[in-house]
Amino acid sequence: MAVHRGGFLVWWVLAATLLVLLNLPLTWSRSVKAGIRETLAPLHSLVSRVGFRVAEAADALRGLGGLAVENRALQEEILRLRAELRASQWAVRENEELRALVGFRTRTTYRLVAAEVIARDSTGWWQSLRLDRGRLDGLTPDLPVMTPDGLAGRTVEVSDHTADVLLISDPGCRVSVRLPRTDSFGVLRGSGVRWDGRVLCRVDFLNPGHAIRPGDEVVTSGLGGVFPPGLLIGHVESVQSDATGIHRRAIVLPSANLGAMRQAFVLLLTSNERSNTARP
Amino acid sequence: MKVVSIAILLLVAGLLQALLPAPARLGQPAWPILPTLVLYFACTRERPMALVVAVTAGVVQDALGLGPLGYSTAALATLVIAIRRYRGEVFESEAVTHVVLGALGAATVTLLTGFLLRANGHIEVPWGTMLVKTAGSAVLGAVLGPSVFWAASRFEQFLGLHWEVAP
Numbered sequence: 415m416a417v418h419r420g421g422f423l424v425w426w427v428l429a430a431t432l433l434v435l436l437n438l439p440l441t442w443s444r445s446v447k448a449g450i451r452e453t454l455a456p457l458h459s460l461v462s463r464v465g466f467r468v469a470e471a472a473d474a475l476r477g478l479g480g481l482a483v484e485n486r487a488l489q490e491e492i493l494r495l496r497a498e499l500r501a502s503q504w505a506v507r508e509n510e511e512l513r514a515l516v517g518f519r520t521r522t523t524y525r526l527v528a529a530e531v532i533a534r535d536s537t538g539w540w541q542s543l544r545l546d547r548g549r550l551d552g553l554t555p556d557l558p559v560m561t562p563d564g565l566a567g568r569t570v571e572v573s574d575h576t577a578d579v580l581l582i583s584d585p586g587c588r589v590s591v592r593l594p595r596t597d598s599f600g601v602l603r604g605s606g607v608r609w610d611g612r613v614l615c616r617v618d619f620l621n622p623g624h625a626i627r628p629g630d631e632v633v634t635s636g637l638g639g640v641f642p643p644g645l646l647i648g649h650v651e652s653v654q655s656d657a658t659g660i661h662r663r664a665i666v667l668p669s670a671n672l673g674a675m676r677q678a679f680v681l682l683l684t685s686n687e688r689s690n691t692a693r694p
Numbered sequence: 695m696k697v698v699s700i701a702i703l704l705l706v707a708g709l710l711q712a713l714l715p716a717p718a719r720l721g722q723p724a725w726p727i728l729p730t731l732v733l734y735f736a737c738t739r740e741r742p743m744a745l746v747v748a749v750t751a752g753v754v755q756d757a758l759g760l761g762p763l764g765y766s767t768a769a770l771a772t773l774v775i776a777i778r779r780y781r782g783e784v785f786e787s788e789a790v791t792h793v794v795l796g797a798l799g800a801a802t803v804t805l806l807t808g809f810l811l812r813a814n815g816h817i818e819v820p821w822g823t824m825l826v827k828t829a830g831s832a833v834l835g836a837v838l839g840p841s842v843f844w845a846a847s848r849f850e851q852f853l854g855l856h857w858e859v860a861p
Contacts, residue, residue, distance in 0.1 A: 449757075
């Protein structure tokens with residue numbers, strides 16, 4: 415009888431725990447999640463840094479013979495980039511002068527927060543990663559996250575020292591995009607990761623009258639209030655008709671290497687900058 | 695000491711699960727370290743303790759993902775209940791058994807969690823992808839099963855805890 419009572423008690427406690435967990439108010443749920451993330455963040459950070467150092471050391475050992483060649487190539491690259499930078503600075507100055515002449519407001523230079531990737535989604539159901547910067551560094555949900563190569567995603571859950579980023583490869587992440595060559599607009603969403611490890615996205619609702627070609631650049635449109643305009647996302651790989659036949663769909667290869675990200679930059683936007691993202 | 699050992703093992707499992715990259719060729723499932731650890735405790739502890747571990751592991755797993763709390767807990771608790779029910783018929787301390795248990799356990803947890811998340815609109819994953827992920831999870835569970843059982847039992851032996859299959 416005592417065993418039966420004990421068994422009943424176990425069932426009752428389990429059911430009650432599940433009910434409480436599933437119906438926890440959002441603020442409490444966030445607090446619990448943030449607490450666990452904050453506890454694990456230093457360990458995640460430590461282990462991932464050690465892993466990076468080991469990987470770097472292995473890369474250095476593997477590439478020891480090619481260092482001189484690589485060094486020469488890098489010096490040439492620096493010279494080329496300096497020349498490009500001078501040309502760009504001149505173009506920016508000229509652009510600002512012209513914009514001032516026609517009365518456009520000056521574009522904002524966004525403040526960037528550099529962060530390291532310390533963990534990835536541990537459930538397997540989201541394309542996400544965790545950064546080692548959080549609320550105390552000025553981060554909030556819905557901020558764009560970049561790599562030097564292009565857009566990576568947006569922040570979704572932020573604790574004091576960590577921020578979770580939903581990558582553009584996740585089917586739940588949607589970005590309003592523009593294809594500058596044809597001035598086409600569409601909505602980008604993630605298509606996950608293919609079996610060969612390639613990360614793909616697709617752009618839906620493209621105008622079938624626009625001659626979109628493989629190789630076309632895809633950038634953020636600035637509509638939607640999260641991403642400012644002009645952030646590079648990737649390039650069109652192929653174009654196809656959608657199921658309805660009314661619109662076209664483009665498969666896009668993201669420029670950012672989402673599968674091997676180690677560092678990222680979060681764009682700190684004020685609410686004013688967010689609301690102005692769609693303006694010229 | 696027993697509680698401390700469980701806490702350390704859960705912490706390490708949660709840490710590793712969030713760090714190991716999901717293999718793309720298997721549909722990108724997470725390495726099911728926490729589910730396999732829950733299996734270990736389901737096989738070696740009394741039911742109440744195994745369920746406490748399942749609830750704690752579920753909270754840790756959900757906290758490290760983007761979903762709400764409770765889904766992994768429900769899946770892991772179901773796993774413990776199933777294992778406790780059939781453990782007497784299938785479980786022996788053999789590597790092959792651990793491979794089979796690891797595969798079935800990881801697949802069950804992945805499928806249950808995915809189904810619950812999808813049914814409640816938290817993820818947008820096609821059924822085909824979900825099945826591929828479940829199969830991939832089973833492969834990873836089969837690989838992890840013997841390793842996690844071995845590592846956890848060695849750790850408990852190291853701490854001086856007596857490891858045996860609970861009656």
